[in-house]
Amino acid sequence: MARSKRSRKANKAPSARGGLVNRVTTRVGSTALRRGMRSGSRGWLYLGASMEGLRLVNRLFAQKPEVVRIKLAPGEGIEIREIPRTK
DSSP, X not given: OOOOSSOXXXXXXXXXXXXXXXXXXXXXXHHXXXXXXHHOOHHHHHHHHHHHHHHHHHHXXXXXXXOOOOOOOTTXXXXXXXXXXXX
16 A cells, blocks of 8 residues: 555644544533524524634634744754844
8 A cells, every 4th residue: 555645634733633622612602603503592693603713714814833844864863942032
């Protein structure tokens, strides 16, 4: 079986995975959309649409993780350092 050339994503970035706020907005938004679509309640539908809109805005403006890929030849090495930012 041939392996695909695409690299697979290991995990989502911590900002995309989110904390408590992201999980709550996801849960409330999906529940509200489901209730709004099934029961025809406009209030639930509007709440669900606004929560999904907030999630979309958060995803668009979240910081993206910096990814660097370097191929090393045999015997080469790298050093990873973090340089503190000055205020």
